Amino acid sequence: MLTPKFDQLVKALQILPSVGQKSAQRMAIELLSKKRSQGLALAYALEIAMNEIKECQICHSFSDDDICPICADVRRDDSQLCVVERASDVVAIEQSGAYRGRYFVLGGHLSPLDGIGADDLHMDELVALVKKSAISELILATGATVEGQTTAFFIHDALKACVDNITRLAQGIPMGGELGYVDSLTLHQALQNRAFL
Numbered sequence: 001m002l003t004p005k006f007d008q009l010v011k012a013l014q015i016l017p018s019v020g021q022k023s024a025q026r027m028a029i030e031l032l033s034k035k036r037s038q039g040l041a042l043a044y045a046l047e048i049a050m051n052e053i054k055e056c057q058i059c060h061s062f063s064d065d066d067i068c069p070i071c072a073d074v075r076r077d078d079s080q081l082c083v084v085e086r087a088s089d090v091v092a093i094e095q096s097g098a099y100r101g102r103y104f105v106l107g108g109h110l111s112p113l114d115g116i117g118a119d120d121l122h123m124d125e126l127v128a129l130v131k132k133s134a135i136s137e138l139i140l141a142t143g144a145t146v147e148g149q150t151t152a153f154f155i156h157d158a159l160k161a162c163v164d165n166i167t168r169l170a171q172g173i174p175m176g177g178e179l180g181y182v183d184s185l186t187l188h189q190a191l192q193n194r195a196f197l
């Protein structure tokens with residue numbers, strides 16, 4: 001549009017989630033007109049991250065080294081293992097500050113309609129890890145979606161003989177949520193999973 005190199009930048013920015021052509025053009029213009037040095041720093045950070053961040057050999061989350069900082073941290077609780085779909089879920093749970101155990105990142109969820117089966121996830125590695133570890137609680141923190149539930153049931157079936165306690169994250173009313181605005185399935189689950197005060 002403006003120049004071939006400008007178009008190339010706009011196209012590259014559009015690979016980011018929720019960035020359409022218009023936002024990408026705004027970003028490109030902002031970077032070129034006011035933020036050249038920050039733009040170069042961004043390009044450098046991207047290059048380093050894309051080339052050097054890898055998967056942790058134990059939990060399959062992102063890591064700079066073979067083993068990630070959480071797996072390497074001796075202060076974490078070895079008796080709890082929390083299974084999530086994506087590394088972003090690890091970040092979310094860490095930010096809650098409510099969990100001190102270990103993690104395992106599956107790499108997605110089972111989705112027969114999209115042709116994603118157990119072989120496409122780190123399912124064998126999870127089974128092997130649980131079998132060789134002294135885990136007393138396996139927390140299934142897959143998504144509250146049909147696929148997330150299916151994945152949780154699959155893992156439960158595969159590992160119920162190996163772990164004493166297999167739990168699922170509670171589902172229900174969001175903080176600040178008014179009952180009148182909550183859908184009936186969420187309300188149903190909130191009533192089933194109610195907790196003592």
Ligand SMILES: [Zn+2]
Nearest residue numbers: 056059068071
């Ligand atoms: Zn790890």
